[in-house]
Amino acid sequence: MINVFQPSLGDEELAAIGEVLSSNWLGHGKRTAAFEAEFAEHIGVEPEHVLFINSATAGLFLTTELLGLGPGDDVVLPSVSFVSAANAIAATGARPVFCDVDERTLNPTAADIEAALTPDTRAVFLLHYGGYPGQVQEIAQLCRDRGLLLVEDAACAVASSADGQACGTFGDVAMWSFDAMKVLVTGDGGMLYVRDPELARTARRLAYHGLERASGFSSAARVSHRWWELDVREFGRRVIGNDLTAAIGSVQLRRLPSFVAQRAEAARHYDSLLAEVPGLLRPPALPEGHTTSYYFYWVQVEPAQRDALAKDLLDNGVYTTFRYPPLHRVPVYGWSGPDLPATDRAADRTLLLPIHQTISRTDVEHVTSVLTDSLTSVAA
Known part of the structure; x- marks a missing residue:
């Protein structure tokens, strides 16, 4: 069978996995940080703005929480989107408002987005269909003019750009998918980008139980005493990536x-x-x-x-x-x-x-x- 999607994995990925196993540390650690830095360089941003997470879907749900979307808010997105985007919006009590797309590119135009705006619109979620950037620059300008948040669902757009700028960096927040069917795969995983530095720090806390400071093995050397005590700032969850999948991601990024x-x-x-x-x-x-x-x-x-x-x-x-x-x-x-x-x-x-x-x-x-x-x- 000739499959629609198929990854490319080989000896380099196996060697990277072996190094992680030999280190006796599989969780979030130095390889995760390295992958974040490498991906940040790939999209042309500083590392503190990106966070390796366990899926792009987790990134969508985290984004709606990060941006404070909820009842009374409308969020415009193309009807040709994956269900995770609409689910993340609807789960907050906000209303997904579907817009039309260009029949040939299956991407929305700026006019399609504008036609769907309502007095209650707070954000636009933009999918880059199949990796095509679409009218991302025009849509970003529309959002700036209207004071709207722009979230780029760049799950398909890991190597896409418009006039030299990486897709995913035009808006306020973006996420890429590294699941088993994508161009760059880690098995499961994704990367989150947050433009605002303070929101980026909040996203990092929300991705790990709302903790301001990690505890245990990875940070004990940086804590003077009682490193086991918790500093919880938000009601977060656990959606961080780990060194095992990050090691695969680093190899895949080099091969991209x-x-x-x-x-x-x-x-x-x-x-x-x-x-x-x-x-x-x-x-x-x-x-x-x-x-x-x-x-x-x-x-x-x-x-x-x-x-x-x-x-x-x-x-x-x-x-x-x-x-x-x-x-x-x-x-x-x-x-x-x-x-x-x-x-x-x-x-x-x-x-x-x-x-x-x-x-x-x-x-x-x-x-x-x-x-x-x-x-x-x-x-x-």
Whole structure:
């Protein structure tokens, strides 16, 4: 089976894990701090603004708490988002307000965001679909002009940028995902970025039980006496990362440029093979100055063809999927706002093809051959 997502793990990651095991310390420690510093350099910020956590979802929930969202607040987000974003908002008592997206990029435009604003809007949660930056600069400016908080869900955008600035650093808070299906993987894990220094310190406390000062093995040398006493400042939880997963992350971060290059080559090969297929749309070209992580490669066909195409591909050893089913269609969120026509059209036409750093040219050629044959037979 040719999978949609697949990590690349090898001897370097095994060696890093071995070093952690040999150290006899698996928890939050010096390797976690090193990974945070390395990632901070990768996105062009100071290390005190980033925090290695156990998932991007934990980062979303921590963010809503950090920003004080709650009943009476509206939060705008694209309907094409993962459920974790809407869940984090709704769990506070705030109201998720879904906006439309561009039908081709599946990213919201600044106009889409603006159309969804209400008098009670306090924040915008922006997903970078498939790693595409979208109109992040325009949306960031809109939020500044309106006095709104901007949270970037950069789960898919670990190597994405707009005019040289890393996605995730345009707003107030951001999170990246390192789960087992992402470009950079740690098994489970994520990174949180907080622009405001004081909020960043609060986030670090909230991520570890609300403690102002860690105790025990990692900090005993820095505490004069009674290092076991607790200084609790907030009602936090435990969502910090650890040295074992951080060690994997450091290796993966060093390998990230090659991962992205391999994904880019696969995307170019898809583009060339699918360029002349009638009735099929490929991902739109990136605007000048934008880079992507190539997390998704998506095609769009007529709605009547999409599901049959997915089945034909599966029958021929190719797993495909659609990310992300529109949240305004999910009953639990109780959406009663305006129709989102571009979102609905995109959701019924879009299919993600396999793309990852281990996919071969032969695999890409097999996928496109089956896809072309399937569309031809349906059209006939």
